Amino acid sequence: MRPIELTADQPSFRTIRFEPAGISLIVGGRSRKDETGSDKTYNGVGKSLVIALIHFCLRIYRYLDRGIAMAFQAFVRLPACQVGFVVCCLLVAPMVQASPWARVATTAAGPAAVIGGPANGCVAGAQALPATGTGFVSIRRHRNRYYGHPDTIRLVWDLGKALSRHTGGLMMVGDLSQPRGGPMSSMHRSHQNGMDVDIWFRLATSARSANDQHPEHRDPASMVAPGGHTLNQDWGEPQRLLLKTSAEHPRVDRVIVNPVIKRALCRTEQGDRGWLRKLRPWWGHDAHVHIRLKCPRTSPYCRQQPPPPAGDGCDQSLAWWFSEEAKRPAKKSKKKKAKPPLPAACTALLSGS
Numbered sequence: 001m002r003p004i005e006l007t008a009d010q011p012s013f014r015t016i017r018f019e020p021a022g023i024s025l026i027v028g029g030r031s032r033k034d035e036t037g038s039d040k041t042y043n044g045v046g047k048s049l050v051i052a053l054i055h056f057c058l059r060i061y062r063y064l065d066r067g068i069a070m071a072f073q074a075f076v077r078l079p080a081c082q083v084g085f086v087v088c089c090l091l092v093a094p095m096v097q098a099s100p101w102a103r104v105a106t107t108a109a110g111p112a113a114v115i116g117g118p119a120n121g122c123v124a125g126a127q128a129l130p131a132t133g134t135g136f137v138s139i140r141r142h143r144n145r146y147y148g149h150p151d152t153i154r155l156v157w158d159l160g161k162a163l164s165r166h167t168g169g170l171m172m173v174g175d176l177s178q179p180r181g182g183p184m185s186s187m188h189r190s191h192q193n194g195m196d197v198d199i200w201f202r203l204a205t206s207a208r209s210a211n212d213q214h215p216e217h218r219d220p221a222s223m224v225a226p227g228g229h230t231l232n233q234d235w236g237e238p239q240r241l242l243l244k245t246s247a248e249h250p251r252v253d254r255v256i257v258n259p260v261i262k263r264a265l266c267r268t269e270q271g272d273r274g275w276l277r278k279l280r281p282w283w284g285h286d287a288h289v290h291i292r293l294k295c296p297r298t299s300p301y302c303r304q305q306p307p308p309p310a311g312d313g314c315d316q317s318l319a320w321w322f323s324e325e326a327k328r329p330a331k332k333s334k335k336k337k338a339k340p341p342l343p344a345a346c347t348a349l350l351s352g353s
């Protein structure tokens with residue numbers, strides 16, 4: 001388990017988010033004599049309370065040191081304190097096993113080669129996407145997931161240039177792959193073989209604002225209106241252009257978007273609707289688009305997905321996404337499916353670090 005955030009039902013309690021590096025607590029500056037005569041410092045921001053709540057939620061309360069245990073008891077007894085047991089609970093996520101691929105800091109030298117599929121593969125000779133380029137800015141680079149096959153890097157440049165001709169904004173590029181691809185420790189199942197890239201729909205006004213306004217856990221806004229049936233007022237021609245340019249790019253295999261986005265385009269696109277075929281509806285993807293490229297011809301060990309079905313996809317297969325069945329989460333089988341092992345060539349790529 002890992003803590004995500006600590007929230008309360010009282011507006012006075014400020015939500016605490018756990019960044020990957022931990023949380024910051026302000027150390028007390030003022031001093032106050034306690035009954036024992038010791039000169040303790042405090043500043044009243046609630047450090048002890050927060051620590052006690054974290055321990056409580058992680059069910060390790062009984063192991064607390066005596067001072068914190070007392071603070072916690074005082075807190076839960078205090079009638080004036082509205083934030084009771086009901087308050088908080090740490091939202092916990094399953095602790096994802098750290099992937100050894102996430103620790104590899106350098107790309108594998110040699111010619112670019114894609115090995116395996118998007119959810120079970122790796123990449124040699126990857127290139128790093130620069131922090132900025134014509135029409136784009138790469139964000140959250142501390143994750144070190146800005147590497148891809150040269151085709152993927154070229155695609156980002158092509159899209160940035162195309163967009164910059166029509167809009168004044170910058171395209172915000174999210175995760176590509178790790179330096180040698182492979183499984184990540186969090187967030188994505190795919191993005192493993194250097195052929196996937198996420199691009200946020202919202203455009204940034206500058207590289208600086210893109211990075212300042214979107215730290216971890218503050219994603220750019222969704223394009224789907226509350227209720228999940230229509231697009232909101234943030235959707236416009238730049239977003240349509242991003243999808244159309246991506247889908248028409250000869251190296252792109254598929255463009256994954258929220259079903260509401262696909263349906264809106266199915267309803268409004270006139271003339272050549274051929275590009276809608278590559279737009280594949282999937283859960284999420286309402287704030288960013290996931291673009292997947294085709295296997296490069298020079299990578300015989302790349303595993304290519306079957307092409308999208310013929311036609312524009314504005315049919316029953318799209319209607320299903322709005323059915324009751326789609327809204328009900330499928331019951332997960334209790335048996336955990338064994339993950340297929342990574343291709344042997346990937347193991348060699350990892351051990352060659």
Ligand SMILES: [Zn+2]
Binds near residue numbers: 289
């Ligand atoms: Zn993605």
